[in-house]
Amino acid sequence: MTTNLTPPMWRQHVLRVLFLLILVGLGPDHWVEVFAPGKVPSPISGVTISFYAAFSFLCLLGIRHPLKFIPLLLIQLVYKSAWIIGTYLPAKSAGLLDENYESWFWSMAPGIVIDLFIIPWGYVYREYLKDFFVWKKAAV
Structure with a gap:
């Protein structure tokens, strides 16, 4: 008996909606900054703007191919979790939290929760993790 290992279509549509939300949330502001910056950004700000612009473009492709993206x-999920662990929590334990940290926290935390629920973890395991340490010999 064979089973279909692809997530159900409703799950793929939920992924598409998430990619669309990311595209709409990130794309306009960051692409405007790429093509018509108000001022010359610092190098690190330029990297951030460029990363989010590219990320939003790839989310456009994710709408078409949700499983591939x-x-x-x-x-x-990883960068938002890393920000909370490596930036927010140390600032909190040092008593340095301000409105800026709190604002970023409330931008990051919901994204983590949403990713945890929407990512089809069985599919991720089968496609990316199951044979991660299995080395296959290359065909000659």
Whole structure:
């Protein structure tokens, strides 16, 4: 008996909606900054703007091919989690939290929760993790 290992279509549509929300949320502001910056950004701001512009463009492709672009959601989950662990929590324990940190926290935390629920973890396991340490000999 064979089973279809692809997530159900409703799940793929949910992924498409998430890619669309990311595209709409990130794309306009960051692409405007790429093509018509108000001022010359600092190098690190330029990297951030460029990253989010590219990320939003790839989310456009994710709308068309949601399963192929799951790694984008994994990147999002990891970088948002890393920001909370490496930036927010140390600032909180040092008593340095201000409105800026709190604002970023409330931008990052919901994204983590949404990614955890929307990413089809069974598919991720089968496609990316199951044979991760299995080395196959290359065909000659």
